[in-house]
Amino acid sequence: MSLGATLAIAIEALRAHALRSLLTMLGIVIGVAAVIVMIAVGDGARRQLEAQIKSLGANLMMVFSASPTFTGARAAVGSTFTLSEEDAFAIGRELSDYVAAAAPALRGSGQIVAGNANWSTTFYGVTPEYFEVREWTLAAGRLFDEAEINGAAKVAILGQTVARELFGEGNPLEQTVRIRTVPLTVIGVLAAKGQSPSGTDLDDVLLMPITTARNRVLGSTTLAKSRAVGSIQIKLLEGVDHKEAEEKIRELLRQRHRLQPGQDDDFTLRNMTEILQAREDSSKTMSWLLAAVASVSLLVGGIGIMNIMFVSVTERTREIGIRRAVGARAKDIRRQFLVEASLLAAIGGLIGCLVGAGGSLLLGRLTGWPIELSLGSMLLSVGFAATIGIFFGFTPAQKAARLSPIEALRHE
Amino acid sequence: MKPLIECRALAKSYRLGEKGAEIHALRGVTIDIYAGEITAIMGPSGSGKSTFMNLIGCLDTPTSGTIRIEDKDVAQLSDDGLAALRNRAIGFVFQQFNLLPRATALDNVALPLIYRGLSAHARRAHALKRLAEVGLAERAHHRPTELSGGQQQRVAIARALAAEPRLILADEPTGALDSATSIEIMALLQRLNDQGITLVLVTHEQEIAAYADRIIVFRDGRIVDDRHQARRQAAPASGDEA
Numbered sequence: 001m002s003l004g005a006t007l008a009i010a011i012e013a014l015r016a017h018a019l020r021s022l023l024t025m026l027g028i029v030i031g032v033a034a035v036i037v038m039i040a041v042g043d044g045a046r047r048q049l050e051a052q053i054k055s056l057g058a059n060l061m062m063v064f065s066a067s068p069t070f071t072g073a074r075a076a077v078g079s080t081f082t083l084s085e086e087d088a089f090a091i092g093r094e095l096s097d098y099v100a101a102a103a104p105a106l107r108g109s110g111q112i113v114a115g116n117a118n119w120s121t122t123f124y125g126v127t128p129e130y131f132e133v134r135e136w137t138l139a140a141g142r143l144f145d146e147a148e149i150n151g152a153a154k155v156a157i158l159g160q161t162v163a164r165e166l167f168g169e170g171n172p173l174e175q176t177v178r179i180r181t182v183p184l185t186v187i188g189v190l191a192a193k194g195q196s197p198s199g200t201d202l203d204d205v206l207l208m209p210i211t212t213a214r215n216r217v218l219g220s221t222t223l224a225k226s227r228a229v230g231s232i233q234i235k236l237l238e239g240v241d242h243k244e245a246e247e248k249i250r251e252l253l254r255q256r257h258r259l260q261p262g263q264d265d266d267f268t269l270r271n272m273t274e275i276l277q278a279r280e281d282s283s284k285t286m287s288w289l290l291a292a293v294a295s296v297s298l299l300v301g302g303i304g305i306m307n308i309m310f311v312s313v314t315e316r317t318r319e320i321g322i323r324r325a326v327g328a329r330a331k332d333i334r335r336q337f338l339v340e341a342s343l344l345a346a347i348g349g350l351i352g353c354l355v356g357a358g359g360s361l362l363l364g365r366l367t368g369w370p371i372e373l374s375l376g377s378m379l380l381s382v383g384f385a386a387t388i389g390i391f392f393g394f395t396p397a398q399k400a401a402r403l404s405p406i407e408a409l410r411h412e
Numbered sequence: 413m414k415p416l417i418e419c420r421a422l423a424k425s426y427r428l429g430e431k432g433a434e435i436h437a438l439r440g441v442t443i444d445i446y447a448g449e450i451t452a453i454m455g456p457s458g459s460g461k462s463t464f465m466n467l468i469g470c471l472d473t474p475t476s477g478t479i480r481i482e483d484k485d486v487a488q489l490s491d492d493g494l495a496a497l498r499n500r501a502i503g504f505v506f507q508q509f510n511l512l513p514r515a516t517a518l519d520n521v522a523l524p525l526i527y528r529g530l531s532a533h534a535r536r537a538h539a540l541k542r543l544a545e546v547g548l549a550e551r552a553h554h555r556p557t558e559l560s561g562g563q564q565q566r567v568a569i570a571r572a573l574a575a576e577p578r579l580i581l582a583d584e585p586t587g588a589l590d591s592a593t594s595i596e597i598m599a600l601l602q603r604l605n606d607q608g609i610t611l612v613l614v615t616h617e618q619e620i621a622a623y624a625d626r627i628i629v630f631r632d633g634r635i636v637d638d639r640h641q642a643r644r645q646a647a648p649a650s651g652d653e654a
Contacts, residue, residue, distance in 0.1 A: 005526045016514055322510050325471060326524040326571065327499020329492045405498075406471040409510070 010340040024308040025348030027301025036356025038290035039377040044370035057135040059236040060272040081228035082266040088232045098245040103129035104229040106213045114177045119165040123206040125213020133235040141188030152211035156184035159205035160192045302392035309396035321408030334401035341393020342386045349385025353378045415444035422477035437463040439633035450611045452621040455630030470494045503572025507584035509564040511556040518552040521570045542570040562593035582613040599646035
């Protein structure tokens with residue numbers, strides 16, 4: 001008996017009870033849809049995280065001035081700066097087994113004016129190490145040179161967003177921007193980075209030499225004396241143990257800041273990469289949870305199919321008898337019911353795919369989550385659903401195949 | 413000449429339910445049926461005639477005794493072997509027609525051919541030919557519910573013919589039909605017999621048995637009479653053609 005003929009019989013049998021078939025599929029539909037949504041959301045989240053890790057720079061660690069309890073009050077510029085440029089140099093120099101580069105940075109914000117345009121942004125005073133640590137390259141122009149850093153030169157490098165807001169399509173190079181009355185000449189434009197993990201626009205930034213920020217723009221004498229910095233960004237060497245590196249950095253800073261044992265840190269260490277990875281782990285946990293829900297649903301769907309197949313076998317006992325009388329072998333009957341069960345499940349899987357894909361896109365639109373649909377996962381789901389059909393259809397099919405022809409024929 | 417069907421000491425007993433009384437449906441039946449004849453099996457209800465039919469139709473297996481069909485011992489055949497025998501050597505006609513209600517006449521006739529692995533195209537062509545033989549070519553795409561009882565039985569006969577069997581077993585083929593239609597069906601069966609198909613039919617109507625060459629009478633699981641007769645010729649189904 002050919003598969004084509006078996007399929008035709010199965011389709012006819014399912015069509016004869018269209019509503020019942022549809023209801024039977026429901027469990028599979030929901031299960032597969034859940035799987036599709038789960039994979040779409042999971043893949044999207046993973047893709048986004050990867051992009052974010054990339055945008056931050058791999059193996060990034062950050063040290064902020066002030067202890068963790070002070071972080072909320074960090075806005076009180078100057079008074080709470082406990083880190084200095086020397087701390088950054090010391091980390092780079094003394095922990096070279098762990099650290100690829102350590103970049104001190106001073107952060108500030110304000111209105112930037114260029115001609116008629118103005119834009120409110122965040123600016124950083126940085127050293128050349130900053131570009132290495134953040135893995136940030138230039139789209140145009142050049143980096144600060146040694147003399148500009150030492151001499152607090154009035155130069156700036158613009159992020160993509162700032163450049164666009166101030167100059168539109170025009171070329172910002174060699175143009176002058178003013179920040180808090182200080183005129184700066186634009187010498188470079190950063191490559192685009194996109195969004196940060198917290199959703200802020202990383203390209204909405206202006207960079208200047210750290211000396212310029214300290215002496216000319218922020219202009220605080222206390223800052224100037226201590227060579228204080230707001231944060232130190234550290235790029236760890238590839239393959240070093242992050243926990244160990246973190247401890248070394250903490251140890252070094254505590255020693256430099258002459259903190260007694262038992263005294264709280266006067267700085268905050270954050271392992272950005274690990275924070276992101278932790279978030280990825282939690283999204284994985286979420287995925288597993290959804291997978292559990294999906295598999296329960298598929299299981300229930302499979303049992304539903306088994307149930308309906310038993311009903312179908314009982315209802316069609318006489319048909320089985322007729323088929324047996326005209327020469328169907330037991331295995332022909334078994335195969336017919338198996339094909340029917342797996343067809344039921346596969347169609348359910350297909351509908352589930354459509355519902356899942358639609359649901360994913362809708363979810364993405366409503367929540368703004370990144371969604372990533374993959375054809376492979378859909379094919380896999382349909383295949384898996386069909387397998388469930390075969391698995392749960394086996395017992396009813398076996399029952400049908402084992403009916404004695406004469407008893408099946410006599411069945412009323 | 414070897415008999416087409418050879419039964420030796422055939423017995424069949426079964427229980428009604430798990431602990432029910434044992435029923436002896438057949439108590440030792442020995443008989444030969446030769447090719448080319450119309451044999452009528454008669455007897456009151458419960459005499460064992462249907463059980464006998466199911467056994468020689470390979471739908472059921474005997475408790476003891478042997479059946480040889482075309483000189484093959486049926487007991488030696490596997491379940492698949494029995495299915496193949498039913499598919500190729502035996503055509504069944506039932507009192508209640510036993511057509512698939514959702515399938516068209518054509519699909520019903522083609523049913524045995526599915527299990528022979530024929531292509532859809534070959535099945536259709538073949539089935540259409542059989543339907544034409546029973547005079548129902550124009551009704552090929554009707555469902556059983558759209559056909560009269562006599563037409564349904566003719567579809568069933570066409571299905572039995574689809575396998576091109578040497579033997580047709582008919583269990584009360586006219587039991588659900590009025591007498592005029594019954595005679596049409598008998599005429600059709602006699603015509604098939606004239607073409608060389610051996611026919612065994614179960615009936616409890618003396619009038620139907622008159623169309624047979626041989627009458628075997630069952631009572632309480634045994635053969636009590638076995639005689640040959642000159643068969644009555646059924647009038648050709650002229651009213652049908654008109």
